[in-house]
Amino acid sequence: MFQTFEVTARPEQGPPRLAALRAVLVAEGLDGFFVPRADAHQGEYVAAHDERLAWLTGFTGSAGFCIALKDVAGVFIDGRYRTQVKSQVAADYTPVPWPDVKPGAWLREQLPQGGVVGFDPWLHTAGQLETLRKDLDGSGIDMRPVANLVDRIWEDQPTPPMEPARVHPLEFAGESHESKRQRLGKALAKARHRSAVITLPDSVCWLLNIRGADIPRNPIAQGFAVLTDTGLVHLFMASEKLEDVRDHLGPEVTVHAPEHLVNFVSGLEGPVRLDKGSVPVAIADAAGTATVWGDEPCALPKARKNEAEIAGSAAAHLRDGAAVVELLAWLDDQASGTLTETQVVTKLEAQRRNDNALQDISFETIAGTGPHGAIMHYRVTEETDATLEDGHLIVLDSGGQYLDGTTDITRTIAIGTPPEEAAQAFTRVLQGMIGMSRLRWPAGLAGRDIEAIGRLPLWLAGQDFDHGLGHGVGAYLSVHEGPQRLSRISHVPIEPGMILSNEPGYYREGAFGIRIENLVVAQEAQPLEGGDDHRAMLDWRTLTFAPIDRRLVVSGMLTPAERDWLNSYHAEVAEKIGPRLSPAAKTWLDTATAPI
Secondary structure: OOOOOOOOOOHHHHHHHHHHHHHHHHHHOOOEEEEEOOOOOOOOOOOHHHOHHHHHHOOOOOOOEEEEEOOOEEEEEOHHHOOHHHHHOOOOOEEEEOOOOOHHHHHHHHOOOOEEEEEOOOOOEHHHHHHHHHHOOOOOEEEEEOOOHHHHHOOOOOOOOOOOOEEOOHHHHOOOHHHHHHHHHHHHHHOOOOEEEEOOHHHHHHHHOEEOOOEOOEOOOOOEEEEEOOOOEEEEOOHHHOOOOHHHHOOOEEEEOHHHHHHHHHOOOOOEEEOOOOOEHHHHHHHHHHEEEOOOOOHHHHHOOOHHHHHHHHHHHHHHHHHHHHHHHHHHOOOOOOOEHHHHHHHHHHHHOOOOOEEEEOOOOEEEEHHHHHOOOOOOOOOOOOEOOOOOEEEEEEOEEEOOEEOOEEEEEEOOOOOHHHHHHHHHHHHHHHHHHOOEEEOOOEHHHHHHHHOHHHHHOOOOOOOOOEEEOOOOOOOOEEEEEEOOOOOOEOOOOOEEEEOOEEEEOOOEEEEOEEEEEEEEOOOOOOOOOOOOEEEEEEOOOOOOOHHHOOHHHOOHHHHHHHHHHHHHHHHHHHHHOOHHHHHHHHHHOOOO
């Protein structure tokens, strides 16, 4: 199996590690040290070598950081993890609600007399440090770059990943890397920028049409790149990773050892474009006065999927949908109280593995039943494995990494007879998902301008959820991809070809959780009779096809338009997925997609 269920961090391991870190603080004359969940590439996902936050604190979420001082250690977590962190960290750590409480304000309160806080300049972006220093201005608190202190005490730290890179076929990429390099190089030249430093591994892999296996669940090879205004690329990646792709890269991609990056950047003639949100402080310091701040050149081109990438994603979703339906049919045939969460995860992965194009799952499958469903990013282990009982809901959030696309789907399923309160909340979540699915909007609007559509039914009931409505998704790349998001903090306009998730939810701590998620791709909307001829509009094409549990739908709460959408969607699920199923699953699907 790709997924395992072992316990990877325990709360009791944190206090002695924190004590060891504090001893180093004293020896170095520091008052604190900043421990982010980050690596030198500044992507969302990190290798085992870089899981410093989890190793130190026990917290395994995908975002957050710890500021360890001599007498207090704050673990900063956002709304997705405020339930999870309670069970993962010892009392020696203090959970801090972030970004409600910003690190600068917290440090001012904890160090009223000032002090020196160390940080690893490879693990913080230039933008993060700029904001923090601005917030600390006049406090007497100094942020000092130091060699990583956690690495000094982590005796059995895993080695950095060194998996081989491989060629991503043109039939799936849809554009050669020569074409991409020249296109982006011309954009740099037009902006009068001589070069740009690219640190995000998914951007490097997209640009060069390569993939790798350095990060679990994400087909990326870790490395850095410098793109020039002539379309040439300097690739900083361990040579042993590149044996199978050297001919593919060709003479216009020059390979360097990663340790030569700083010296290379320091010798570049400006202007050198750096993205303040993704370039580590160490690289920004090396570029110095040659720096010009700007967007990372691959971010938007990568987000705007071409026809081949969209076609591949659509095809992957149909096969993935069949695997999910086989699982749902099997699950419905089991008696309440006879299955556990790990059995559901194992069965779903087995269904996906019937597809030879599957390379990995796209993230650790979330299978949370009962109270576990309220933990938004719950990971089942041998110790937490719970039984699916009558009256429970189970949140099943999963996906696959296929050669032609990346999938991410969530379904919430009733086990036995669901509580009426849960069914009402489920229906509101469904209404929000339908509202976003049906949306048409003027071109140029960003995620922040439209994401409230998916929350409105919950808001009207005095309810909400503490995660974004949707994230970008890569084309056989990272399942979380920027810069596009359906979020109140996203300023990036949604453009045709962008793939995003549409996933409203609701979570009642200690009771149940609900989330429904489809992936959608933005496209130009067809004009409507009576509409403004001059106004360009966009809408969504749905990529995900699997039934939504009608047992949890309070049909009287739906408007006629919402009911029509659900019935039409289910008819399309039956048409597209039905022929791909076993006879038993096909029979089950016919019932599950019947009109309401």
